């Protein structure tokens with residue numbers, strides 16, 4: 675059976691989890707935390723920087739959240755692929771996956787990573803830059819979503835697997851402006867999707883880990 679190494683609260687782990695639930699793929703979740711030192715040691719061994727998620731399927735090890743979602747399309751599951759079969763739609767899905775990773779998830783990680791550090795090691799300038807990047811990106815994605823229900827290809831894809839954790843945590847770290855209604859509506863649409871709702875629920879017991887203090891809302 676497929677094994678997925680990660681942590682239930684980790685944004686990039688949500689991407690393959692959502693795809694696994696969308697496509698009804700059975701798997702064994704290998705929690706990476708202080709309580710599971712063997713899993714942590716395995717991750718340190720398998721990944722160049724000891725990062726997760728990591729998928730192990732028999733002899734095959736797949737790194738990187740987007741590659742794992744793509745691997746599941748090829749190897750496992752019953753529902754439609756997360757990367758559309760149509761080549762141009764696939765480009766759009768991969769493009770939006772990359773944009774959510776780079777312009778929403780990455781600045782969100784800078785803000786939360788900074789908050790997790792000792793005060794003496796914080797980087798106020800870097801955090802201000804990350805917040806400005808998010809403000810600009812929110813406007814761009816708001817325009818993009820004004821014409822769409824899902825982020826790419828007219829249906830739920832890899833792009834939405836990336837968008838769900840990125841927007842979930844980014845809105846906690848640096849709230850999406852009230853007038854970005856299309857983006858806010860899209861975030862709500864993602865949270866109502868059963869695969870995403872399940873991942874959010876499974877992460878609920880770990881909300882105390884959010885370095886800025888989790889808000890009292892999803």
Ligand SMILES: N[C@@H](CCC(=O)N[C@@H](CS)C(=O)NCC(=O)O)C(=O)O
Pocket residue numbers: 684685686687723724725726727737738739740
């Ligand atoms: N590009 C990677 C990013 C993975 C990533 O940032 N993982 C975080 C969890 S969300 C992690 O491993 N953090 C622990 C660490 O860096 O030691 C992917 O898409 O899988």
